[in-house]
Amino acid sequence: MTSNDRITPAELAHAGDAITRITEAFAEKVVGQERLRESLLVGLITGGHVLLESVPGLAKTTAAETLAQSIDGTFRRIQCTPDLLPSDIIGTQIYDAQHGEFRTQLGPVHANLVLLDEINRSSAKTQSAMLEAMQERQTTIGGEQHKLPNPFLVIATQNPIEQEGTYVLAEAQLDRFMLKDVLDYPTPAEEAQVLRRIDEGRFAAPSKPVASLDDVLGVQRMVRRVYLDPAITEYIVSLTYVTRHVDDYLPPELARLVEVGASPRAAIHFAAGARAIALLHGRDHVIPEDVRALGHRILRHRMLLGFEAAATGVKPEQLVDAVFAAVRTP
Template sequence: MTDPAPGPPSWRAQPAQQHRTQLQGGTITGQETERAAELLDRVTAIFRRHVVGQEGLRTALVSTLLAGGHVLLESVPGLAKTTAAQTLAGAVSARFHRIQCTPDLMPNDIVGTQIYNYATGEFTTQLGPVHANFVLLDEINRSSAKTQSAMLEAMQERQTSIGGEIYPVPRPFMVLATQNPIEEEGTYVLPEAQMDRFLMKEVLTYPEPGEEVEILDMVVGGRSPAAARPPIGLEDVAFLQDLTDRVYVDTSIKQYVVALVNTTRGGGPRPLPGWSDHVRVGASPRGAIALMRVAQAVAVQEGRTYVVPDDVKRLRHAVLRHRLVRTYDALADDVAPESLVDAVFATVPTP
């Protein structure tokens, strides 16, 4: 991280201890910070008990949960996407539903439908599997555009419409969608409008050889019961989400986020030359909100009550990689979205 340039007073202008005391006294108390650390430690312990490695995935999932968003997971088969989703749901005592997406899956299959009772002559509503705290949409790119669009209301509005009636989804509510990048036959590309509604897109990679040996050991011998930790409750999740909302974000950090997002659009304080040759559409204001919200979630996991620039940088690839629409030349030259994101962060001055 570059050294801060002298300028107007900001969060750096105050001594760290004085700033922390002011925030904890007015907004977040030390007791709340300690409780959050203890809850997150329990979630981490449960996750590591069932999923070997994948620390980036754990951070992305927990950050998405704290920020109240949704996450898109992309990888080849067999990298524990489903296991990670089930483990996180179990770690917070949440209701979990898995939906296997197929080309013939209809919106009513996931949202719900009305059933006519011939005995009473009345309709009864049967809620679909989307009405759960954690919903795993496995291979979302295999479902049709009509089914994909049916998820937009649930993801954005936190509700579904069945027979003209509105049914809110449970709280907390988090959608974890997976897609396989190597198979294209029988798939439907997610439109940019739906991609943008995912707070993050996490790309999983193969485990290290040592981690893969540990996976084999776990399959053969299992985990020791003594290592088990009790899960947290949904009321604890609500507490962590409320705490994330109250994390302090200084004006200088907000201006930094706006400068980053504007740079992805070809503007910003230091426009990148030739940017339009690689990116057709940059991040929307929803991207700026996502950067700030994820930074708040990272700050909570780091035990701080305020956001620093490194919190914004921590998950920059996951937040922005799916919000940059590359040009055909960039796709042909195989320009990685992560390299474009890094170029933006390298050119925008850090506060």
């Protein structure tokens, strides 16, 4: 990157203003959940997709809808069920008897923000219908390709406590998600704040747009210009390398729990996500802490653990922490 490509202070201030406005609008409807807000913003400004795991009632739908409203984007919620068909998501061709021809009816995936609620309740065939949309940013209906709007963000949720009637997400599908965030319950103070806001009627009215889609696209272009030092690049590559060679770097009792390491997409998402974190904090350059902040969210669904890990109660986050401990921080 040449000096002419570096972000100017004026550009940084402009991006920071848009991010602040979106953050404030988000906080009006979603109490707490700071990491969730950060994950959604990282996904939005990098073009990545986000998988959320939590018990019901932790404001996942509210968060997604509020984010869409704050940027004046289109929002669609798809409730996944075992009988959901691929055409219910991407769209289909309908015969128009009046004109004697087929016409294309686009599905709900053709929106700026798409919430796939309980994605693991849909069949593998339906889940695979999202692969083209998430990766290629298009759908194919009747042999014709239809581009998805820009920006485009998929937010999928899954419930970890109800496994009856669910279909485990395939590794290829999981790898398409830039981040996997695991949400926790609010604190007592945050839960009390939710009740007060309900009494005040603050959740009833839709959020007003505080930024435009052009603002988001401008930040997306800017995030690619955030400076990533070669030492940080080497740090990222070393982290993903260790996940694939755990026997050489992790203690034996942990190394034997890992079946498959992270794919190259992990390194790609680390670089893009670290740039986004830097921009969210008002910086035009990445520091190692930006990479570490994304460690769990990028690696927890890419380091595949064997049965012994589940049997002994070892969490993916423990393996991720061990990977980071094995790599020298620049």
